[in-house]
Amino acid sequence: MAIESIKDKTAIVGIGVIDFSTNIGRSEWYSACQCIKLAADDAGLNIYDIDGMVKNIDDGPDPSYVQKGLGIDNLTYHSESHWGTSAMMNAVQGVASGSCNYCVYYQAAHRVSGPEKSISDYRVAREVKDDSLDMIRYDFFSPFGLIGQPGYVAMMYRRYMHETGITPEQLGWIPVVDSENAAKNPNAIFFDKPITIDDYMKSKVIADPIRELDCAPKVDGAIAIIVTTPEKAKSMKQKPVIISSNAAGMAPEGQFHTSYTRDVITELPEMKNMGDELFRIAGIGPKDIKLAMLDDTFTPYVPLQLEALGFCGKGEGAAFIEGGERIRVGGELPINPDGGLIGQGRFDTTRIVEAVRQIRGTSTNQVAGADTILVASGAGGPADGLILRKA
Amino acid sequence: MAEYVQGIPIMRPYIDQDNQGYWDAVKNHKLVFQHCSKCDKYHHPPRPMCPSCHSQDTLEWKESSGKGIIYSFVMFTTNKMAYPAFKLPYAVVLVEMEEGVRITANTHEIEPDEVQVGLPVEVMFEELPDGQTLYRFKKREA
Numbered sequence: 001m002a003i004e005s006i007k008d009k010t011a012i013v014g015i016g017v018i019d020f021s022t023n024i025g026r027s028e029w030y031s032a033c034q035c036i037k038l039a040a041d042d043a044g045l046n047i048y049d050i051d052g053m054v055k056n057i058d059d060g061p062d063p064s065y066v067q068k069g070l071g072i073d074n075l076t077y078h079s080e081s082h083w084g085t086s087a088m089m090n091a092v093q094g095v096a097s098g099s100c101n102y103c104v105y106y107q108a109a110h111r112v113s114g115p116e117k118s119i120s121d122y123r124v125a126r127e128v129k130d131d132s133l134d135m136i137r138y139d140f141f142s143p144f145g146l147i148g149q150p151g152y153v154a155m156m157y158r159r160y161m162h163e164t165g166i167t168p169e170q171l172g173w174i175p176v177v178d179s180e181n182a183a184k185n186p187n188a189i190f191f192d193k194p195i196t197i198d199d200y201m202k203s204k205v206i207a208d209p210i211r212e213l214d215c216a217p218k219v220d221g222a223i224a225i226i227v228t229t230p231e232k233a234k235s236m237k238q239k240p241v242i243i244s245s246n247a248a249g250m251a252p253e254g255q256f257h258t259s260y261t262r263d264v265i266t267e268l269p270e271m272k273n274m275g276d277e278l279f280r281i282a283g284i285g286p287k288d289i290k291l292a293m294l295d296d297t298f299t300p301y302v303p304l305q306l307e308a309l310g311f312c313g314k315g316e317g318a319a320f321i322e323g324g325e326r327i328r329v330g331g332e333l334p335i336n337p338d339g340g341l342i343g344q345g346r347f348d349t350t351r352i353v354e355a356v357r358q359i360r361g362t363s364t365n366q367v368a369g370a371d372t373i374l375v376a377s378g379a380g381g382p383a384d385g386l387i388l389r390k391a
Numbered sequence: 392m393a394e395y396v397q398g399i400p401i402m403r404p405y406i407d408q409d410n411q412g413y414w415d416a417v418k419n420h421k422l423v424f425q426h427c428s429k430c431d432k433y434h435h436p437p438r439p440m441c442p443s444c445h446s447q448d449t450l451e452w453k454e455s456s457g458k459g460i461i462y463s464f465v466m467f468t469t470n471k472m473a474y475p476a477f478k479l480p481y482a483v484v485l486v487e488m489e490e491g492v493r494i495t496a497n498t499h500e501i502e503p504d505e506v507q508v509g510l511p512v513e514v515m516f517e518e519l520p521d522g523q524t525l526y527r528f529k530k531r532e533a
Contacts, residue, residue, distance in 0.1 A: 139405045139406075139410065140404070140436055140494065142474075143401055143404055143523075144483050144495055144496050144525075145393070145473060145476065145477045145481060145483060146465060146495055147474050148472050150472050151465050151467070151472050151483070154465040155463050155465050155485055155495075158464055158465065159485075159508070162508045204469060204471065206469055206472045207465050207467060207471075207473075208465065208466035208467070208468055210465075210472075252442075255436075260462075260463075260493050261435055261436070261492060265463070
């Protein structure tokens with residue numbers, strides 16, 4: 001309940017995005033410093049004014065390296081979180097509580113060229129390569145050759161097909177619309193031109209029923225987001241984007257992409273809990289949202305997010321995305337006009353960046369009247385999200 | 392189904408103080424699940440506390456009937472996401488056991504097109520060349 005104190009207490013005033021690549025040829029430390037410099041320039045902020053730093057554990061060098069790299073004397077607030085974009089919550093809390101004035105949330109992860117510093121699923125891939133055979137956490141799956149996130153999601157997806165009759169011909173509209181949007185976004189490197197549903201159906205089945213195009217590719221990238229108070233934002237370079245609400249969510253019997261022991265495995269209860277809290281704090285409902293930035297790391301989670309977040313009823317997600325009309329720019333609820341993670345690579349903070357650009361009116365694929373946006377992360381595991389609005 | 396490629400080791404489970412009872416039983420060709428004697432509830436995967444009554448000393452290992460039905464499955468047909476120790480294709484099935492918990496494993500003598508949601512199966516055990524014991528599911532009469 002006390003969390004309501006964060007409502008409208010913080011704002012995003014700067015974003016910094018480096019050019020994404022599949023072989024960046026530099027260190028994550030370099031990219032971390034680079035994206036923060038870009039974000040400070042965007043905000044019109046002196047780098048030395050940054051006094052808070054947060055990040056996700058898996059994504060790049062820790063704040064002590066980055067603070068040293070940037071030559072910042074002191075950080076009165078530093079913190080790391082884990083899933084999705086949940087470190088955003090640390091930034092919001094740090095600024096709202098007064099622990100820092102200008103908090104930067106950075107994600108500097110070279111997931112293709114490495115290093116992949118991770119304590120969770122990437123461990124599986126790394127340890128297979130290393131011929132080290134002791135698995136942590138996935139010990140009930142790995143001995144049977146169920147390795148990697150696409151396989152974990154495939155288990156849920158098969159059941160989802162069985163229970164609701166959702167087909168690849170319906171789900172394929174997520175990568176089709178993502179590819180249309182990505183073709184308009186210079187930072188989305190995976191599609192020069194849109195694909196068709198036929199192209200999707202020809203995509204290789206890698207863990208039946210999951211196809212290659214159902215999975216966001218890995219990418220090298222770095223993004224920084226600067227958060228401060230709306231009062232300080234007033235005198236800054238950019239029109240501020242107000243953080244109306246911010247929440248996280250968990251649910252019983254959860255395990256990242258493998259919550260197989262729940263009564264129902266074809267729902268996203270973490271996302272529902274998170275979404276309910278987001279709307280409660282912001283004092284608005286799904287009908288007030290002009291566009292949604294949803295987690296499309298794996299396509300089956302998109303219709304399930306629409307259901308969990310109340311954009312459609314239970315079992316209606318597949319019909320909502322089919323044909324793409326309702327989720328395109330100009331549709332009832334545009335989703336991921338930047339091309340999503342299918343178009344840009346697995347990089348969760350892109351969702352926040354695109355939401356900021358949409359509210360500023362500077363997106364390469366602008367949605368008219370996009371003044372209230374929901375951002376959701378962490379589908380298939382602990383969820384987090386934001387409602388952002390125009391000041 | 393699920394035949395091994397010789398010379399490539401099967402990944403071993405990481406055995407810790409919470410799940411040791413489960414894997415010790417597998418070693419003895421028994422499938423057991425954690426059960427709270429106070430709540431009369433099964434919990435899987437194993438854990439340090441009963442999430443229903445918060446007791447840490449009422450958890451026991453109770454032998455499963457070994458019977459269940461396929462709740463979902465993944466079929467690996469290409470090497471992209473498959474583990475190289477398995478000949479393609481191979482299935483990983485999620486089985487809902489009679490006790491109500493669900494576990495994953497490979498199949499034994501079930502053709503790829505026979506692997507379907509709802510298929511009745513029962514557990515069996517196998518000794519691997521590297522000395523570890525694993526379990527699989529084979530068809531059973533409903």
